[in-house]
Amino acid sequence: MTHIQSDVHPGTAVIVERLTRRFNNGPPVLDELDLAIAPGEFVALLGHSGSGKSTLLRTLAGLDPVTDGAVTRPRDVSVVFQEHRLLPWKRVWKNVVLGQEDKAIRQRAEAVLEEVGLSHRSNAWPLTLSGGEAQRAALARALVREPAFLMLDEPFAALDALTRLKMQQLVADLWKKHGCAVLLVTHDVDEALLLADRAVVLERGRIRVDVPITIPRPRRHADPGFEGLRSLLLDALGVHAA
Template identity: 80%
Template sequence: MNAVAQVTQGAGVPSRDDAAVLVHGLTRRFGDGPAVLDRLDLAIAPGEFVALLGHSGSGKSTLLRTLAGLDPVTEGSVARPREVSVVFQESRLLPWKRVWQNTVLGQDGADRRDRAVAVLEEVGLGHRIDAWPLTLSGGEAQRAALARALVREPAFLMLDEPFAALDALTRLKMQQLVSDLWTRHRCSVLLVTHDVDEALLLADRAVVLERGRIRTDVLIPMDRPRRHADPRFEHLRGVLLESLGVHDG
């Protein structure tokens, strides 16, 4: 492999004992086709923010679905905390339940509404508590989906391209929000994204997937808040883009 592969060696992969999420030798294929995930190893430390990059068909979504428990583990092993939450690209709110009811869907206890209100205020949606989901804007719907994920106090949060369908300005605000929430809650996060800048703004570590294997695993050792003007930002951006097969001038 090329220079990018050496970055892999340098990355600080958490040891097996203290990892929150541990994927070992995970292989997944559909029918007789090539493996979508090919003996994949991945460890995420408690409180670590990992961005998962890769082209369409590189196995990102399959990995996330396996970690979310939506796809079965047929070969290899996956260990993850019991409390996990997923935010998808679409908000997937139930249109027939009000925003606060969506937030605490499946939660029990007399204080359901109070908890919903608290978490909705945290994501900046305190004014839409009783709204019907179909009246929300795209950004508001994603905030509600984030609230629904956070109210469960997950030890591991999965974000499946959560901002891909939002306009550029809303996306910036949402990235800031996710960054703030993560700073406060300190859960492990796996962010699946196409956006290299997004990965560099938010994550502690970026992992590039190619044909079901990890091609690049690189630490992002920058202080927050991060700036595009930072020379390390530029350097890492080049590294990630190159491992994605994009060469910018």
């Protein structure tokens, strides 16, 4: 079975079945991987560089072909990358609705920029935005399409610590409002525990750990159970907890 299709089984937003991916006849980057994500579920994907995280995300986004295995996903998907990828010659609101043509595009752009706290920069040029503002614009561009499945590929990695915390809270608020399934690729264990319903650790293209995060929201590092889950995930990543 080798295909990607854009309809889902009842009760499931994303299904990955025996997905294998190799490059230049080398060892598998993804090795018969199975993964399911429920509608509205927030899943954090962790792993060392080379574990297969970005390859899986690119495959789910339709950027890499499915040559061995099967992927089923919603028709409406959006991706936010670590680099904001805004076009510098288009104003912020035009970047948000890039590729869309209808009479209400400016209104929809303004509405989603308001959601991400960037309405005051709607008419700005991208090069005048701070790093956090640029990522807010990238989030707005993803959400304006009202995706059923949102993928976030280390979107906060280049931000300073304070801006990163603010962006994490923004993503949590937007996920709660929009209700889409989310896959967050991250190297940050604490970020996964603060945001996700489930944490999945990849190792050599296979799932090593898949653990639910049942800590009530909003979450804090001092919450009971946080340190135990943190130690579990760090151990799965081969890191000794401090």
